Amino acid sequence: xxxxxxxxxxxxxxxxxxxxxxxxxxxxxxxxxxxxxxxxxxxxxxxxxxxxxxxxxxxxxxxxxxxxxxxxxxxxxxxxxxxxxxxxxxxxxxxxxxxxxxxxxxxxxxxxxxxxxxxxxxxxxxxxxxxxxxxxxxxxxxxxxxxxxxxxxxxxxxxxxxxxxxxxxxxxxxxxxxxxxxxxxxxxxxxxxxxxxxxxxxxxxxxxxxxxxxxxxxxxxxxxxxxxxxxxxxxxxxxxxxxxxxxxxxxxxxxxxxxxxxxxxxxxxxxxxxxxxxxxxxxxxxxxxxxxxxxxxxxxxxxxxxxxxxxxxxxxxxxxxxxxxxxxxxxxxxxxxxxxxxxxxxxxxxxxxxxxxxxxxxxxxxxxxxxxxxxxxxxxxxxxxxxxxxxxxxxxxxxxxxxxxxxxxxxxxxxxxxxxxxxxxxxxxxxxxxxxxxxxxxxxxxxxxxxxxxxxxxxxxxxxxxxxxxxxxxxxxxxxxxxxxxxxxxxxxxxxxxxxxxxxxxxxxxxxxxxxxxxxxxxxxxxxxxxxxxxxxxxxxxxxxxxxxxxxxxxxxxxxxxxxxxxxxxxxxxxxxxxxxxxxxxxxxxxxxxxxxxxxxxxxxxxxxxxxxxxxxxxxxxxxxxxxxxxxxxxxxxxxxxxxxxxxxxxxxxxxxxxxxxxxxxxxxxxxxxxxxxxxxxxxxxxxxxxxxxxxxxxxxxx
Amino acid sequence: xxxxxxxxxxxxxxxxxxxxxxxxxxxxxxxxxxxxxxxxxxxxxxxxxxxxxxxxxxxxxxxxxxxxxxxxxxxxxxxxxxxxxxxxxxxxxxxxxxxxxxxxxxxxxxxxxxxxxxxxx
Numbered sequence: 001x002x003x004x005x006x007x008x009x010x011x012x013x014x015x016x017x018x019x020x021x022x023x024x025x026x027x028x029x030x031x032x033x034x035x036x037x038x039x040x041x042x043x044x045x046x047x048x049x050x051x052x053x054x055x056x057x058x059x060x061x062x063x064x065x066x067x068x069x070x071x072x073x074x075x076x077x078x079x080x081x082x083x084x085x086x087x088x089x090x091x092x093x094x095x096x097x098x099x100x101x102x103x104x105x106x107x108x109x110x111x112x113x114x115x116x117x118x119x120x121x122x123x124x125x126x127x128x129x130x131x132x133x134x135x136x137x138x139x140x141x142x143x144x145x146x147x148x149x150x151x152x153x154x155x156x157x158x159x160x161x162x163x164x165x166x167x168x169x170x171x172x173x174x175x176x177x178x179x180x181x182x183x184x185x186x187x188x189x190x191x192x193x194x195x196x197x198x199x200x201x202x203x204x205x206x207x208x209x210x211x212x213x214x215x216x217x218x219x220x221x222x223x224x225x226x227x228x229x230x231x232x233x234x235x236x237x238x239x240x241x242x243x244x245x246x247x248x249x250x251x252x253x254x255x256x257x258x259x260x261x262x263x264x265x266x267x268x269x270x271x272x273x274x275x276x277x278x279x280x281x282x283x284x285x286x287x288x289x290x291x292x293x294x295x296x297x298x299x300x301x302x303x304x305x306x307x308x309x310x311x312x313x314x315x316x317x318x319x320x321x322x323x324x325x326x327x328x329x330x331x332x333x334x335x336x337x338x339x340x341x342x343x344x345x346x347x348x349x350x351x352x353x354x355x356x357x358x359x360x361x362x363x364x365x366x367x368x369x370x371x372x373x374x375x376x377x378x379x380x381x382x383x384x385x386x387x388x389x390x391x392x393x394x395x396x397x398x399x400x401x402x403x404x405x406x407x408x409x410x411x412x413x414x415x416x417x418x419x420x421x422x423x424x425x426x427x428x429x430x431x432x433x434x435x436x437x438x439x440x441x442x443x444x445x446x447x448x449x450x451x452x453x454x455x456x457x458x459x460x461x462x463x464x465x466x467x468x469x470x471x472x473x474x475x476x477x478x479x480x481x482x483x484x485x486x487x488x489x490x491x492x493x494x495x496x497x498x499x500x501x502x503x504x505x506x507x508x509x510x511x512x513x514x515x516x517x518x519x520x521x522x523x524x525x526x527x528x529x530x531x532x533x534x535x536x537x538x539x540x541x542x543x544x545x546x547x548x549x550x551x552x553x554x555x556x557x558x559x560x561x562x563x564x565x566x567x568x569x570x571x572x573x574x575x576x577x578x579x580x581x582x583x584x585x586x587x588x589x590x591x592x593x594x595x596x597x598x599x600x601x602x603x604x605x606x607x608x609x610x611x612x613x614x615x616x617x618x619x620x621x622x623x624x625x626x627x628x629x630x631x632x633x634x635x636x637x638x639x640x641x642x643x644x645x646x647x648x649x650x651x652x653x654x655x656x657x658x659x660x661x662x663x664x665x666x667x668x669x670x671x672x673x674x675x676x677x678x679x680x681x682x683x684x685x686x687x688x689x690x691x692x693x694x695x696x697x698x699x700x701x702x703x
Numbered sequence: 704x705x706x707x708x709x710x711x712x713x714x715x716x717x718x719x720x721x722x723x724x725x726x727x728x729x730x731x732x733x734x735x736x737x738x739x740x741x742x743x744x745x746x747x748x749x750x751x752x753x754x755x756x757x758x759x760x761x762x763x764x765x766x767x768x769x770x771x772x773x774x775x776x777x778x779x780x781x782x783x784x785x786x787x788x789x790x791x792x793x794x795x796x797x798x799x800x801x802x803x804x805x806x807x808x809x810x811x812x813x814x815x816x817x818x819x820x821x822x823x824x
Contacts, residue, residue, distance in 0.1 A: 005720070005811075012716035048758045049714040052787060055809025056720065063809065168772075170781040170803030170822070179821055204778070229804030 005057050010305060012053045013106045017099070019046035021376050024095050028379045032085040037077070044073040050098070059105045062098065065116065068123040069094050090126050092380070094119055153240030155184075156223060158212040161191075161235040164205035171230050173206060179226050184216025213241070306406055312365050319359045326351045360648075364554065367407075371449045371458070372400035374409050378420055378447060385424050392431050392442040393424060399449035404456050408548055411528055412458070415521040419460045419544050420445065422518075427464030427542055437539065439463065455530075455572060456550055461543040467536040472496055494534040498522045526682060529555075529570070529665065531631065547572075555651055557678065559644040559670075560627060562607050563615040566676040567640075568649055568668060573681040575628040575635060577643055582622055593621070595637055597628065605688040606639045610663065617641045631681035636688070638679075651678060663687040706823050707731040707748075711741040711755035711767065712785065721754060724812040725819065738762025742770050745777065752823055753782045754806070757793055765793070765800050772801030781822035785810075 026043040030036075047070045054062035069091060075081035097111075097119040104111040158180070162173050180186055191209040195201075214223070223238050230236070330348045333341060375397055386393040404412075428434075428443035435441055446461040469490060476482045476496045496502060500519040525532045529549045536542035549555065549572065557568035558577075584595045585604075593604040604626065608616035618624030618641050626637035649668035654661060654677070665680035708730050712718040715736075722732045733750065735741035737759045745753065753771060757764040764784050771777045781803040786793050794805055806818050 008716045008720045008723075011719055015715055042760070045713070045758045045760065048787070049717070052756075052785070052808040053714055053716050055787075056717065056811070057809075167779055169798070169801060170779060175821065229798075232798060 009057060009106070012057050013102060014305065014307075016050045016053060016102050019050050020095055020099050020102070022046045024092065024380055025376060027088055027092050027095065028383055030083060030088055032083055032088060040073065040077045040083070044070065044077050047073055050102075054102075054105075059102075061111070061116070062101050062105060065094070065098060065101065065120060068120065068127060069098070072123065072127055087126050090119075090122050094123055152217050154217055154243050155213060155215045155241040156218070156220070157239045157241055158214065158223065159209075159235065159237045159239075160212060160227070161209040162206045162230070163233050163235075164202070164207070166206050166230060166233045167204060169230070169233055171233065173208065173210070176226055176230065177210065177212065180212060180214060180223070183218050183222055183226075184214055186215070187213045189213075306367070306369070308366050312362065316359070316362045316366070319355060319362050323352075323355045323359055326355055360554070364405075364550075365403075367405050367553070368403035368550075369406050369409055370401045371404050371409065371456075374404075374413050374416060375400050375447060375449070377413075377417070381417065381420060382424065382445065385421065389424060390430065391424065391428055393428055394442050394444050395447065396444060397447045402449040402451060402456060404449075404548070405550060405553070408456075408528055411524060412546075412548065415524045415546075416447075416458070416460070418518075418521050420447065423460055423462040423464065423542075423544075427462040427466075429465050433465075437465075451550070452547075455547045458546040458548065459543055460546075461541065463541040466538040466540055466542050467494055467497070467534065469493055469536075469538065475502065490536075491534075494536055497534070498532070531682075553651060554648055555668075555678065556646065557649045557668075558627070558646050559676065560607075560625075560638075560640040561642040561644055562611070562640050563613045563617065565611070565613055566644065566670065566674065567607075568676050568678040569627060569629065569638070570665075570678065570681065571646065573629045573631055575630050577625055577627045578637075579624075580622060580626050580637075585621060595621075595626065597637075600635070602628065603636045603688070604639055605636050605684065608639075610684065610688055629681050631685055634685060636685055638684075649676070649678065705729050705731045706751040707733065708819070709733045709735060709741060709744060709750040709753045709755075711735045711738065711753065711759070711764065713737055713756060713759040717756065717785070720812070721815065724815055727812075728816050728819075730819070738764065738767035738770070741767055745771055745774070749776055751780065752819065753777075753780065754785065754819075755782070756785045757797070765796050765802075768797060768802045769800040783818065783822065 023043045023046045026039050026046075030039060030043075047066055051063050051066035051070055054060070054066065072081070072087065072091065076083050076087070081087070097116055101111040101116060103109075160173070160176070166173065177186075177188060189211040191211065192207075194207045194209065196207065220238060220240070224231075227234075227236055326348060330345075330352065333345055333348060337345070378397065379395055382393055382395040423445050428445065429437070429439075431441045434443065444463050446459070448459045448461070450457050473482070473488070473493050473496075476493070476499070477484045479499075479502070481496060481499055481502075482488060498518045498521075500517065502517060502519070522532050525546055525548070531547045533545045533547075534542065535545065549570075555568070556571040558571055558574055560567050560569055578597070580595055584597070585593070586596065586601075587593055593606075594601045595604055596602075604621065607613070618639070621639060624639055624641050625643055626639055627643070628635060628637050649670075651666045652668060654664055654667050657667075661677075663680055663684040663686075664677045665683070666678045667675055668678060670676050708725050710718055710721045710725070710732055711734075712721065713736050718734050718736070722734055725732045733744055733748075735744055738755070739761045741753070741755065742762065744750075753767075755764040755767055762770075768782050768784065771780070771782055782801065784793075784797045784802050784805045785808055786797070786805050787808045794802075797805060803822060804818075806815060810818075
């Protein structure tokens with residue numbers, strides 16, 4: 001029977017990566033000298049599982065590598081080795097290497113051989129250093145020592161005397177003898193001499209012994225294999241039967257019981273100490289073969305999976321059940337409907353609505369995963385970077401269990417890394433600088449996540465030096481982004497760092513300031529429908545606040561009407577909707593129409609102009625409604641004909657179905673079957689600034 | 704009736720592989736993620752064979768074997784452990800706890816089936 005092992009690969013990789021995370025966070029928590037046994041145990045188990053799985057599923061290089069880590073961890077676990085800082089560091093690096101190897105194995109590539117080798121010898125070095133135990137490593141070496149007689153025997157004579165308790169180990173002499181018979185012709189001689197008198201007979205003990213003869217010149221190891229499990233539970237000897245005329249004095253086979261038998265399932269060469277070249281080749285070949293085998297699966301799939309709490313599934317099934325009941329109730333009602341039963345119908349419809357909403361919420365729940373998936377990498381990052389930067393930094397995380405849509409988790413990772421790096425590199429000062437400023441030597445970076453309304457808010461807050469306001473302004477002026485005499489608020493100035501190509505680091509450091517800039521960070525976050533904001537106090541620290549929608553699939557929207565067109569404004573962007581009076585309006589030179597709202601001058605965006613709608617009703621600003629919206633820290637008033645209502649809408653990608661349209665983030669289908677476009681507020685503001693749309697797409701899309 | 708096997712491993716992929724292989728060969732398979740769960744299952748129903756991993760959270764394989772062997776209905780039941788070649792002393796510990804034998808990791812489905820056939824014949 002052949003089984004395609006590739007089907008287990010995905011689960012194996014998932015749990016291996018989880019295992020790596022466990023190892024990493026465990027190692028980071030470990031204090032040299034004193035280590036929590038349970039912690040080491042958890043790390044050991046993770047390594048052990050990865051090793052076992054990778055060996056089974058054909059990733060021998062991973063298995064060999066993990067083996068050394070496991071040996072090291074095993075010694076720590078048993079207290080045979082001190083938990084030294086050096087060892088922890090090497091193990092941490094090994095976790096990285098292992099992660100690369102697993103990633104390569106998963107994606108069908110190959111890991112950096114040189115790096116793997118270097119790390120492997122690094123591990124060997126630590127292992128050899130103060131080597132207090134040798135049995136774990138020396139073990140496989142024992143196996144090669146079986147004495148092979150020069151003349152091949154023609155068969156074997158086997159003495160097998162089970163101890164009375166043999167049956168109580170779950171073994172059975174009959175099974176063993178039967179198994180022996182599979183090797184070739186046997187003759188069985190049973191010795192009944194130990195059988196007691198009937199009164200003394202213990203039914204659970206074994207009293208029989210056997211003299212067995214195997215008339216087949218098999219390898220002795222095959223026999224040992226059969227008796228391997230019981231070698232301590234019986235007297236057992238294997239003697240070769242030599243051909244006629246052979247001088248038995250020339251080679252005597254030692255009694256088998258003392259021999260370390262080759263274990264049943266182990267047929268593969270195993271790399272333990274520095275591997276001989278040919279063995280390495282075998283391992284490589286096997287790995288290549290494994291890669292070949294998995295390539296079709298990788299090419300076809302590329303799919304990602306998600307682990308869902310069983311309670312969520314149960315809730316979902318429950319809800320579907322409710323829905324089915326409601327549906328059948330409505331069905332019966334419809335079969336012979338009479339106007340007198342309209343009340344029942346209404347009730348049924350209300351129920352249907354409720355169940356549908358609950359079902360939708362439960363389905364959404366499935367996609368929600370704790371943000372710790374994204375946060376978990378930061379302790380390591382901070383640990384590594386702070387030593388590289390010679391800074392003392394403590395990372396405090398909170399709200400790791402806040403649940404976010406899986407897509408958000410996947411996309412928020414890189415921007416977060418960038419922001420945290422920035423905090424470490426630019427925000428937190430060097431210890432001496434901090435002391436001089438009267439601050440504690442250790443800087444604190446707080447990473448937190450929380451739910452606020454329909455949003456998730458992620459904050460990266462440090463107690464460093466804050467953003468250099470003047471430096472930013474100077475740079476922006478140099479770059480021609482702003483004029484020196486522009487009257488800019490602090491907020492406006494901080495926002496400048498999101499401009500493309502803006503970096504104030506005087507020299508690009510190894511840590512941050514390479515490649516991706518804050519503009520990319522902001523773009524990524526905007527793509528997720530979120531917003532990013534900066535707070536900063538000179539000398540006290542700065543904070544980056546990211547607001548993200550809980551899910552990317554559904555949006556709470558306000559439907560608005562312009563002429564015959566319906567648009568959706570994301571509810572999160574709306575500050576308020578007002579009807580304005582003549583007195584609030586004014587025109588500022590160079591900034592167009594504005595209105596005053598609580599001492600603020602806000603620009604008016606005439607939506608019909610932006611989207612080129614000609615049959616709009618409200619001609620004068622006082623006739624229609626101004627929807628005050630906020631995006632990227634700026635506000636404006638959208639001038640529309642009417643507000644229709646609030647509803648949840650399912651977001652359909654416009655990009656996937658049509659093409660990207662500026663000012664529009666997606667589309668949805670309304671209750672009456674017509675298509676409505678969802679506004680992208682920041683994009684819309686940019687569009688309005690440039691003066692009107694470049695496209696008449698909305699008209700073309702009218703259903 | 705097909706023989707029933709209790710497969711115990713904290714690693715989902717190993718458990719899946721073991722379970723899939725055995726089910727494919729017509730065995731009735733029950734899964735457990737650690738020793739505590741396995742013991743609970745073993746107390747409520749009878750199985751013909753237990754295959755357990757050694758390193759698991761909550762209750763490891765050796766303790767599980769010791770507990771199982773102490774139950775009257777598991778006095779003669781084959782109890783196999785999944786172990787790695789580096790843990791010779793683990794095998795010894797397992798044996799003294801009452802294990803019938805072991806399957807050495809890494810193993811492939813054929814090796815697993817051969818071993819299972821051996822103890823269930």
